[in-house]
Amino acid sequence: MSFFTSADFTLGQKLLEVIFIIMGLVTLYTAFKNFRDKNNDEPLATALFWGLLGIVLAFGRWIPDKVNGLIIILMTIPAILGKVKAGTVEKPTELQMEERFQKIGMKIFIPALTMGLFAIIFAIFTDLGALVGIGVGVLVSMILLMVYDRRNTPTVFLNDSERMLSMVGPLSMLPMLLASLGAVFNAAGVGEVTAQLFSYVIPEGNVNVGIIAYALAMMFFTMIMGNAFAAITVVTVGIGAPFVLEYGADPVLIGMIGLTCGYCGTLLTPMAANFNIVPVAMLEMDDRMGVIKNQVVPALCLIVFQIVYMILFK
Amino acid sequence: MEWIRLIGIMIVIVGFAMKLDSILIVLLAMIATALVGGLGIGGLLETLGSSFVANRSMAIFILIMLVTGTLERNGLVQAAGSLISRVKGATPGKVIGIYGVMRGFFAAFNVSFGGVAGFVRPIIIPMSIGAVESKGAEMHPEHLEQVKGMASGMENVAWFFCQVLFVGGAGAILVQSTLADLGYDVELLALAQKAIPVGIFAIIVGIVYYNWRDRRLMKRYYSNLKDKKGDA
Numbered sequence: 057m058s059f060f061t062s063a064d065f066t067l068g069q070k071l072l073e074v075i076f077i078i079m080g081l082v083t084l085y086t087a088f089k090n091f092r093d094k095n096n097d098e099p100l101a102t103a104l105f106w107g108l109l110g111i112v113l114a115f116g117r118w119i120p121d122k123v124n125g126l127i128i129i130l131m132t133i134p135a136i137l138g139k140v141k142a143g144t145v146e147k148p149t150e151l152q153m154e155e156r157f158q159k160i161g162m163k164i165f166i167p168a169l170t171m172g173l174f175a176i177i178f179a180i181f182t183d184l185g186a187l188v189g190i191g192v193g194v195l196v197s198m199i200l201l202m203v204y205d206r207r208n209t210p211t212v213f214l215n216d217s218e219r220m221l222s223m224v225g226p227l228s229m230l231p232m233l234l235a236s237l238g239a240v241f242n243a244a245g246v247g248e249v250t251a252q253l254f255s256y257v258i259p260e261g262n263v264n265v266g267i268i269a270y271a272l273a274m275m276f277f278t279m280i281m282g283n284a285f286a287a288i289t290v291v292t293v294g295i296g297a298p299f300v301l302e303y304g305a306d307p308v309l310i311g312m313i314g315l316t317c318g319y320c321g322t323l324l325t326p327m328a329a330n331f332n333i334v335p336v337a338m339l340e341m342d343d344r345m346g347v348i349k350n351q352v353v354p355a356l357c358l359i360v361f362q363i364v365y366m367i368l369f370k
Numbered sequence: 371m372e373w374i375r376l377i378g379i380m381i382v383i384v385g386f387a388m389k390l391d392s393i394l395i396v397l398l399a400m401i402a403t404a405l406v407g408g409l410g411i412g413g414l415l416e417t418l419g420s421s422f423v424a425n426r427s428m429a430i431f432i433l434i435m436l437v438t439g440t441l442e443r444n445g446l447v448q449a450a451g452s453l454i455s456r457v458k459g460a461t462p463g464k465v466i467g468i469y470g471v472m473r474g475f476f477a478a479f480n481v482s483f484g485g486v487a488g489f490v491r492p493i494i495i496p497m498s499i500g501a502v503e504s505k506g507a508e509m510h511p512e513h514l515e516q517v518k519g520m521a522s523g524m525e526n527v528a529w530f531f532c533q534v535l536f537v538g539g540a541g542a543i544l545v546q547s548t549l550a551d552l553g554y555d556v557e558l559l560a561l562a563q564k565a566i567p568v569g570i571f572a573i574i575v576g577i578v579y580y581n582w583r584d585r586r587l588m589k590r591y592y593s594n595l596k597d598k599k600g601d602a
Binding site (some may be wrong): 113116127128153155169232288292 | 376379393396400406420421434447448453480487520522536554558562
């Protein structure tokens with residue numbers, strides 16, 4: 057409690073912590089609901105995963121770092137064993153959605169755009185931050201939906217978010233784990249060793265060559281791993297920092313465009329099955345590579361554009 | 371051998387390439403790197419715990435999910451479908467292009483219409499077939515195959531490169547935290563702003579390329595139909 061009354065923290069930090077607590081409670085509700093769900097094959101393991109995650113999200117700030125670390129390792133065990141399952145999924149039917157659309161119509165776009173709008177407004181006009189803006193936007197969006205249709209009760213929102221979260225499953229935690237992996241890489245000095253290795257290939261001090269190497273490495277590593285989020289952690293620590301950022305290039309530009317250079321790799325690889333292979337099955341296409349083939353030209357145009365963009369505006 | 375410190379990178383690359391469980395790969399890479407890098411178990415737990423807690427903002431999607439499911443329940447996909455069905459003088463290339471603009475715009479606000487399963491299959495593909503049939507032709511199966519590929523391509527291109535325009539999206543937060551570990555503090559809004567030219571370029575490339583391809587395909591398969599399709 058002393059955190060919320062203390063003057064050492066800004067209002068933005070306090071509100072963000074409130075948001076984390078709400079996120080934690082939604083996650084704990086997901087644990088609770090799956091635990092009691094008779095249609096869930098692994099109610100205990102599923103509840104363990106979401107429950108531990110909910111605790112770290114809501115109360116992580118007040119738990120010692122080492123204990124948090126231990127909780128996270130414990131949390132990954134049911135996930136790795138494939139025992140985190142979705143139970144009953146109460147999807148709205150086509151008919152229900154059509155009926156609501158007839159009632160609400162195009163006005164539905166207003167609450168849909170609210171979160172993004174509030175994120176921008178808060179980032180520009182307040183010092184509370186974009187994430188607090190998203191939080192307020194979610195609240196406004198919920199109120200609008202309740203006004204549109206009285207059947208949108210708080211329970212409906214809660215159950216719908218539980219449905220979405222259970223559906224996405226433990227992989228939703230991957231970005232956070234990858235960020236932690238980046239932190240471990242840094243603490244262990246991985247960057248320095250990679251820099252040493254790449255210094256044979258990349259001429260020292262030539263930022264433009266460094267940018268090209270960084271962009272292409274992002275693309276190729278993503279193609280191998282099928283995941284730009286995994287690549288950005290590795291490539292930025294290993295190549296981006298020592299060969300580009302060291303020499304004073306703009307970290308905002310290099311970091312952000314580095315990620316989207318990775319997306320060019322995502323467009324080109326069957327490893328990114330969700331985007332390139334699953335659609336082939338869903339659309340009943342004959343050519344297994346039919347989606348990737350249609351993405352080669354845009355991906356190559358984009359990588360060239362982004363390299364030029366980084367070199368010109370570094 | 372200093373290079374042993376790179377074992378984590380090797381584990382990540384090999385692990386993902388072998389399609390092992392992603393969370394297992396990350397955990398193994400973390401443990402191995404911590405051990406050879408001299409952090410030890412205590413250092414690992416401490417770094418993992420503090421970094422995970424510092425990056426809780428990446429889980430902001432949990433908060434956003436409080437409305438995404440209910441928006442869907444209240445007819446968001448139907449509204450989007452009704453919006454795009456107002457395209458005049460449609461050709462498959464035009465339908466795909468307009469979908470790209472719509473998809474990109476809403477991606478910047480973190481709004482999705484259900485991807486290939488929820489939107490492309492039930493709405494974009496039937497509209498494309500309808501567009502060809504309205505010109506008095508039966509859709510050629512190979513044209514249809516290409517249209518499916520192009521629609522999925524537009525879907526991916528628009529979503530990837532415009533989703534990063536959402537201030538507070540997972541990608542930008544990961545970039546922010548990666549840079550913070552390296553000693554550079556950057557703002558989420560600034561990150562999104564830098565991505566604007568790339569987002570716009572991506573949509574343009576998608577529209578131009580898929581329209582050009584579709585026009586050529588239309589010409590190849592329905593050249594007997596004498597109508598001009600110069601508008602795109």
